[in-house]
Amino acid sequence: MTFGRLLLRGFQHYRGLHAAVLGGVLLTAAILSGALVVGDSVKESLRRNAAARLSKATSALVGGERFFTETLAGPVSGEVGSAVPLLHLEGTVSTRGGEARANRVQIVGVREDFWVLSEAGSAPAALTGGDWIAVNDILEARLGLQVGDRIVVRLEKPGALSKDAPLSGDSEATVPIAGAVTGVVDAGHFGRYGLRVEQVPPGTVFVPLAKLQALLDKPGKANVLLSTASAPDLQAAVEKSWTLDDAGLRISTGEADHASEIPQAGHVAPRWGNTPRLVGDRVFLDAAVQQKAVTLAGSDAAQPTLTYLVNTLRSGGRETPYSLVAATGPVANAIVPKDLGPGEIMVTQWLAEDLQVAAGGEVSLTYYTMGLGRQMREETAVFKVRDIVPMDAPDIDRSWTPDFPGLFDVEDMDGWEPGIPIDKSRVRPKDEKYWDDYRTTPKAFLSLEGGRRLWANRFGDATGVRFVPGPGHEPAALARALREQLTLNELALPVRALAAEARAGVADSFDFGQLFAYMSFFLIVAALLLTGLVFVFGVEQRAPQIGLLLAVGWRGSQVRRLFLTEAVLLAIVGATLGLGAGWVYTKLALWGMSGAWRSAASGIAFTYQAHPVSLLVAWVLSVALALGVVWFASRAATRIRPGQLIASGLDVPVPREAPPWLRSKAAWSGVLSLLAGVGCLVAPKTPGTMAEQGLFFGSGFLFTIAGLCGVGLVLRLIARKAGKSLTMGSLARRQSARRPGRSLAVVSLMASGVFLVTAINAFRLDGSRGAERRDSGTGGFAFVGESTLPIYEDLNLPANREKLGIPDASQAPWKVVAFRVSSGDDASCLNLNRAQRPRLMGVASSKLVQLGSFAFAGTAPVAAGASPWSLLQAPLEPTGEGRTVIPGIVDLNTATYALKKGLGDEISYEDASGTPYQVRIVGLLQTSLLQGSLIIEEEAFIRQHPAAGGYRFFLLDQADRDAATQTAATLTRQLGDRGLEMAPAARRLDEFNAVQNVYLSIFSTLGGLGVLLGTVGLGIVVGRNVLERRGELALMGAVGFTRQSLNALIVREHWMLHLAGVVIGIAAAIIAVLPKLNGGASGLPLGLLAVIDGGILLAGVVLCLLAARTALRGEMIRALREG
Template identity: 40%
Template sequence: MNYSRIWLRSLRFYRRTHLGVLAAVAVATAVLVGALVTGDTVRHSMRRMAEQRLGEVEFAVVSPHRLFAADLAGRLDPGCSAVLELAAAAQRPDGAARAAGVRVLGVDERFRRLSASADERMRPEGNEAVVNARLAERLEIAPGDELVLRLETPGVLPLDAPLAGPVDGTHLSVRIRAVVEADNLGDFALTADQQTPLNVFVSRELLAERIGRPGMANLLLMPRGLADDAADADALVRQNWRPADSGLELHRPGEDTVELRSERVFLDAAVVRAAAELGPAAGVLTYFVNTFATDDAEAPYAFAAGVGPLGGRPDDCPLLDALGELDDDEAVVNEWLAERDLQATPGDTLRMSYYVEGVGGRLVERTREFGISAVVPLAGATGDSTLMPEFPGLAGVEDCRNWDPGVPMDLSRIRDLDQRYWDNHGGTPKVFVNLPAAREMWGNRFGELTAIRWPAADGSPDGIAERLGYLIDPAELGLYFQPVRMRAIDAVEQGQDFGQLFLGFSMFLIGSAVLLTGLLFVFGVQQRREEVGTLLAVGWTKDQVRRLLLTEGAVVAVVGGLIGAPAGLGYTAAVAWAMETFWPRAVAGGRLALHAGWVSLVLGTVSAVTIAVLAMWLTLLRQMRRDVRELLAEAAEPPPPPRLRRLGYLPAPLCAAAAGVLLAAGPGLGPQAAAWFFAAGALLLAAFVTGLYAALGRLSGRSRRSLGWWSLAARNVARRRGRSVAVAALLGCASFMVVAVGANRLGVGEDVSERSGPAGGFELMARSSLPIAEDLHTADGRREFGLDAETAESAEAVAFRVHDGDEASCLNIGRAQRPRLLGVRPEVLDGRGAFRFVELAEQADVESPWGVLDMELAEGEIPVIGDQPTLRWSLNKGLGDTVEYTDEHGGPFRLRIVGVIASSVLQGNLVISEEHFRQRFGSVGGYRMALFDAPAGDTDRLAEMLTRAGEPVGLEVTTTAEHLAEFRRVENTYLSIFQILGGLGLLLGTVAVGVVTARNVLERRTELALLRAVGHPPAGVRRLVIAEHWMLLTAGVGVGAAAGLLAVMPAMAQRDGQFPAVSLALTLLAILAGGLVWTYLAASASMRGDLLPALRNE
């Protein structure tokens, strides 16, 4: 005889009792394992999606606006691939379906090999295109169909640079060769979010030629295994890079000179710096001048140049020699301008007017005066038409009345004389000034020189190019590798932990299962109290008895755990299916594949079993307090031990604490108040539970002179008050959660007209595939964009520059690594009082909070504003924190959070000032996002007009209400999951009510039989039992709901009538009804049959 024999015997003998405990532990384990495995599944699936997006790519150079020679990739390694990626809008030829936000990727054979499958179909030739499944689905297209693409054509200069040239798009018609899936790089994207892109793959050769940039690319992809880190990869670029790769050209404009120029017209500061190290040279800055004027005459549109030494004065430079030494206010004019245009002579005053980029990128015409120091011949060094760089819209245009340099021009001013000059002398500058003066006038953020000239004796073009290649760091020209794979993996690893989320969501379900475990276990123990008493009476110690019972319970729990773990996998599969089917927003449309980590399986199982055993241990502690006499006799529940008796003193302080919390929350119902109210509600609930315990204690002790059915029922409820309170607490907590969660469900139709509201008072949001060049802030700009005069005048807009990055909203479950940046003019938003600030840096002016974006910070820091969900949930940042970022030259800088606005349409983005944006991302031209405030009642008309006008740039117009609703739907999706899982927990809770009811009836069969014996009809006895439990149910649900309502008062107050009273009331009624039904069924079932024999047994 030994212990194990006894517990083995007991396990077998009490198997039916144990089955209930086993089932409850299995449920708890399944839910716990399920929650953790759901986390594994989402993480694994997101990781797999990230890997599918990237294929074999480890590092990437992303230079969207600054193209480079595609053959650089081959020089780095045959495994590297150069891609030309352009934004586009796509449509079917019949116009039946369109898609904005499409990315057209010009690829080659090497790109195909970046996929493990190296799919043969990913080989577009001629005008063939391969599209990904999402685009095919969106446009309902299939292989063989035609597709029209409106392409972004990256200019040599950024769109809004002065003299950037005309803005135009290009069309490309393609025939679909294949539709490829994610496994075959179909969803290729470098962003660290799981948004499935709309991809079109065409031959890079075709695409580059189509936009007039043959042989160029803007993405450089390096596969795994070629470099240890991004710096290593950058070193590889540096070794293989040549100036020509970045559009730097060295040539001989004449026999005696070697000239460096850039296809981007202006030479980058890094290039000028390197060139200055090569030896003395002449720097040239040639610019387009609107007007040359003296007091008596003027001439329109021609070029002027500033020339001066760079890195020392070269010994032999015909141009510098011809001009001589010039002061800053001296100009040399050529004979054409002096004699034919202005009739000017040395000593006259010359005024030059020209456009420059003013504040906020707006063109400003400036004028500067010079004294004419000399007139030079239109020949030799001063008659050199190659001094004019290849300004887009000017170079190569035969008729100067067709000039389109991208600045406002009055073409009627152009005279025949000007056309003759253009015909015979091209862009030969008519005026020369010294270099400092030229830089002062025309230097800009894209560069301060248009050419550098060395004496031919200093080296051949190739020799100079080679030396320059050593001196220039290509990273400064945007050619630097980014660790895209690491970022994608980090985004997944640091992203929303669905394991934690589901654990949180399932807490109530797990709690219910554990409570049920404890209840069933304790019932089992109570059933065996006589056995316990006997063991104690024959000399066993309490420890021994406890150990015996706990061993039994633990064995049952372990078996339950072992059954629950595989069931957890089934639960996860069901959750994954539900998320894909009903709640796709929760995983932002991600595809889920079941994946269970051993850690989750073991941790979930062990945790559930441990919790169950702990619950058993706790219940045993209480049961073992009873003494042997009681255990061996039929007895009522013993009075609570002193510690529990003190619970009776708790309700008052808990209520006082709740009141204190409410007072502390104050009259303001801000976001913090919500937390306070929640705390107050929870305190009230705790007060109720402890109060109920104490009240039942008093009820059981009180003697009455009269007895009615209800008082008898109440007295019976008080009889097993631990059990009664557990049931009421369970239902109270459930109702509290249901109300608290349900009330937080957000309506999806919000008032967007309020300027301090989430839409900033803007009704429409427009996002374009291609940049918008027009200044939408002004009525003129809006008119130029295509709005009619009246609407352009009455509508208001704020436009945003966009630097693409990761989605940092709830639409991305990964952690955004490089959030998308928006550049805005703070004064426009301040002027409207748009959006509501929740937090603001101390130095800010509360009257113009957006002005904080212009505040001066430490070197290398830029002020940034984001909305609360973006900062708190997506980036895990707050006011004063910084976000590391990299500018387009690879230079690191920090975004310091200086303001937080309430949840808004700007969710997912970080906002900086346009000025800072242009400094850091000068290559990003134009606007790609705008918010519009339509004249009253004119929203639809404005939307229609915008859609029509924005067609060339692939403008997608949505209402801000709809955009906000997208976010709200995601939040509501999470709440739905919470509610469903909470509902399951509640179901389990009502099962517990049923179990308790049945147990109570069984324990009281004799007593109930007595009622029958003294003449009460069976229905009356049943009514008594049901009434007792319904009292508990109603009290639990009622107080839980009341506490819940208090907790959500701030949310209700803020939402002006949007409180979902009907759905909540229905939910609570359903809970109540469910509990009532369970109680009724349990009471009826356990009272079936004749009770009277119970008396005889006694």
């Protein structure tokens, strides 16, 4: 008979065994391929989300709080073919009457060409004309809107500069858009538009660009330019096309700007001067712009200026209220002498007469400076009068003063709203007359050094640059020269590679394929165990055949090749069929993540996607694992003597009594494990911490080992002890001890599987446990809040609370720790994409040091007794020439999984001028509600991002939790227009915790199925044991035992082992999850665990019974004769 014919006959004759092996391989391949395809599907779903978010756009010029001209799109389009301007801001949306409100909503002003970038290629039918309001389908679902419903959109009106800046105007400048919803924009029409690399689509309101421009007093302005070109091409096109208007800069003379201005009757003709000057829409000039302007003209032909509003000019007993004072050097003016010292002042004739001061006298200046949280500090400086400047001097004009909000466009002083307290009762008729005649003309002049010492701030130290008139210094020539010197990064107008960011976010996203493969560990092991057991069982049944082949001259290697060939064919077919069965696994997993497990991947509409590489990897692994298992089984069989195989099959060695040292070792191991477990239980622990969970889990694990050691000793003891009775119970016990190693393996498999599947839930996180403690994930704070629009005031100051309508809380004092927030991607576990620009937050760390909030998982070296938060204030040495390095603290989960960083690693950012800097991780927080952001010192934050005004993240600290609920409700109500939403800190923490808890549920489910499948292996072991003892069982039948009693004996014998393993596993697991049980089992999936553990127990009984009945079928007399 040829090798091939023997192979085919073997498949036919042992088709039942081969079908079982095939099923084991199929199951292994299904689990592996299904798990990997889950990862493919999640990535594909993220990719489709990103595609919907960007549609045809691939890059963008993003101004943020800086606005360029809408007309820039024209020349850029001529260069790259597509450039679409829009206004992109954030606001709140409420239904009419305020029944429902959505915060952090995108407000986007678009032109008709915006819709061309959509997949549909045209605007939705309802959005025609110039007066419509549309919402995307996300916001429609969130607020339950329908076409025709009236909504109110509220957003902040962008000012000339940040509301944190001095003289920035009113901080409450919000504007509403009210109207009926005209249409709903779906994903096909670019309804999912967004710039953040996040999977949850933002809610969006679309309005015509011109309408939004008019509402915000930004005619012809945009702050985003979308393009279908690559980022380098867009960068080159914008660099070639931009003008000073796009940078918010202009160089002109005052007379030219105001040539059409007609003097009012009875007033002095307005004087603006003919000196060329550089001014900006943002009032204070960026350092790069100022330096380049001075450099291109030369320090002898250009001079920075700094103008400021002072509260009082005082000399002797006389004072002048609310006056503008300019600081400059001797260049480009005839007012300030070259040797004017920093302690000297030039006063105008008008002021000298008002104060009755002469040269050599003293004048004091009282003025406000803006601190953090818009805290006003009134300061005073004294100067010596150098000289008096006549009012008709050539350079006494209005051109010194920039367009301060609330000053430059008002008719009289009664209309002043400069953003600082103004006591209008101090204003005299002569002050009003000066305003009517001279407007913003300064009343005094300081040296530039003297002025900067008083008024320089993080937004700049110059409000303009004046140029000496002359050839080459015409405004147009200066503008051309300055434009050539400046770059987009220096103007804080970066070009972003949106498509590349999206691809990187998806490519580096959390790998759900690996996660499900790891969590399916028990299932894979169980499937391989079944494959191996079935194959070994088959080898034992075919032992006479093996012996015969060896006896007739086959070599052992040939026999192994026969079995391996069978195995290879079975593995190939089983793995191939398993790839198809993996579809079911993937679909069930995606269904679970869309339902019960949706917290692990919120905001995603899952799409099934199987990549060939994943299927190939699963196929190869499945075949290799299956072949590895069967190789070991066939290798053992061919080592036995042919005669023995022919006569009786595989030898069953008689168990030898364990040596005393081994019994002693097992006993001591059990005792030591028991003592160590008790030690973990009684060790001091802080409730609700990871350390507590780890100690209880370790205790349960040690008790599992102790229990298994105890079972092993009992089995050895039973085997040694002579039986005194012949009851069914004693027979079952002695038979279970007949093969102690095999019996202990069954108990160990069940105990370890049940323990791990159940006890892993000890690591479930519950934000409410210990939430009042400072070292908990809430930091001891009662509520956490985020606002859509910045809140500029310090909410801890009584004056600000009164201004905002927040009642006094003297009976239940509270305070707020506020964070500044930069725009960026959410880097928490709630965002499956890899954050490309992680959000940055700035906080006054001294407040957290004082409170001792949050626990750290690791820090850089810190002084003994010092808080790790103090590391944010410690200066760091740059690690490279010219580099700026800032210390930062981040949540451990964010660093590990989202950023893939550790202590000492650095993350790159760019400041307002496009200059890169690094944030070095010096501290890792344990699980906390600060997930998703890097935290740096507030002073460092405003130094790098001066334009990011106000606070947008808040932690409310109030000991009385009931009072805290009322305080949070008041804050939400009073600051609702700014989109503030307060939530219990424990609930916010649980939103993050839900991700880990879902992973544990997935592990429990898949692991439980694996252990359940492993009980099938128990049935195979039962069948194998029965077949080995068929002669013995036949003899028992011959002496009077019925078949039913033999069945009962076999079930009892093996189910005792199964029950022992399950009981040990459950008992140890109860110890591991004891903290959860003490808390009322909050968060424990008791129903799931009961079904899993109960199913394992029931499956053990059923499978033992089926295996016994199957093995005892047939003629027992023949078994007696053969035995």
